[in-house]
Amino acid sequence: MSIPVESFSPLGNSLKAEAINRPSTTLWQDAWRRFRKNPLAMGGLAVLALIILFALFGPFFSQFDYKTNNLMATNQYPTWIHPFGTDELGRDILTRAMYGARISLLIGFGSVAINLTIGIFYGGISGYKGGWLDNLMQRIIDIIFSIPDLLYVILLMVTFGAGLRNIFIVLGFINWVPMARIVRGQILSLREQEFVLAARTLGADTRRILIKHLLPNSIGQIIIVAALQIPAAIFMEAFLSFIGLGVQAPMVSLGSMASDGRMNIPSYPYSLIFPAAMIALLMLAFNFVGDGLRDAFDPKMRK
Numbered sequence: 001m002s003i004p005v006e007s008f009s010p011l012g013n014s015l016k017a018e019a020i021n022r023p024s025t026t027l028w029q030d031a032w033r034r035f036r037k038n039p040l041a042m043g044g045l046a047v048l049a050l051i052i053l054f055a056l057f058g059p060f061f062s063q064f065d066y067k068t069n070n071l072m073a074t075n076q077y078p079t080w081i082h083p084f085g086t087d088e089l090g091r092d093i094l095t096r097a098m099y100g101a102r103i104s105l106l107i108g109f110g111s112v113a114i115n116l117t118i119g120i121f122y123g124g125i126s127g128y129k130g131g132w133l134d135n136l137m138q139r140i141i142d143i144i145f146s147i148p149d150l151l152y153v154i155l156l157m158v159t160f161g162a163g164l165r166n167i168f169i170v171l172g173f174i175n176w177v178p179m180a181r182i183v184r185g186q187i188l189s190l191r192e193q194e195f196v197l198a199a200r201t202l203g204a205d206t207r208r209i210l211i212k213h214l215l216p217n218s219i220g221q222i223i224i225v226a227a228l229q230i231p232a233a234i235f236m237e238a239f240l241s242f243i244g245l246g247v248q249a250p251m252v253s254l255g256s257m258a259s260d261g262r263m264n265i266p267s268y269p270y271s272l273i274f275p276a277a278m279i280a281l282l283m284l285a286f287n288f289v290g291d292g293l294r295d296a297f298d299p300k301m302r303k
Contacts, residue, residue: 034296041292048285055101064092067250100254108230114172119179127187157245186218220297227290
């Protein structure tokens with residue numbers, strides 16, 4: 001017995017079934033959506049924004065200079081005029097903390113820019129070329145990794161001398177290695193993909209394949225490593241300034257302020273507490289932001 005076609009009807013509305021439920025999102029929009037759901041990452045971003053504003057624009061609203069001595073106001077406890085107090089030379093600690101935060105942020109972002117340039121170039125060439133060239137380049141990295149970073153830093157700073165420029169050189173020399181390894185690993189996992197084969201078939205050279213195809217698909221991991229290297233660079237600069245190998249007077253950094261304040265802990269603890277708290281806030285804020293970026297760009301890392 002045949003069943004008439006009229007007895008059948010589509011279930012629901014076929015037009016609604018084919019409709020797009022929500023608009024498509026790009027990688028950046030999707031990462032930002034995940035990032036906003038992380039309260040610690042958003043809190044770290046807010047603290048970081050406040051510290052940047054504090055460092056960039058705070059000195060314009062201060063009536064004191066960070067390097068002018070005032071022996072009539074030495075070692076004053078925090079007041080309305082000096083919210084962070086004054087040091088042993090009568091200099092306002094709040095104003096000095098503003099300029100010190102500038103140096104820390106400059107070191108953090110500047111050294112990571114150098115690391116990105118060297119690490120992406122080195123790791124990209126090593127991962128894409130492969131073979132004997134990759135083996136040779138990786139053995140060089142193994143040799144660099146075999147010596148502790150702290151020993152590198154101290155030896156290079158003693159050789160080149162203290163100063164802001166030399167800190168950039170030293171941190172740029174040692175911190176590109178993790179970036180190069182991350183980029184190499186990403187390139188190795190992507191270079192045999194179909195879109196790379198299609199680019200080769202169309203006649204794209206190595207430079208175009210790396211810049212247009214491989215590196216954009218590795219940008220998530222690159223951003224994560226860069227964000228986590230910034231607090232490491234800030235801490236290293238603070239350590240170098242603390243032991244006297246960093247920035248030199250009259251320039252000020254949070255590490256040098258902590259070094260000046262450590263001798264006055266029994267009588268004037270605020271001279272160490274405030275710069276140390278600034279360093280801790282910067283470290284925590286950047287680490288929270290870095291963890292948030294890791295979860296946003298790599299959903300597999302989320303719990």
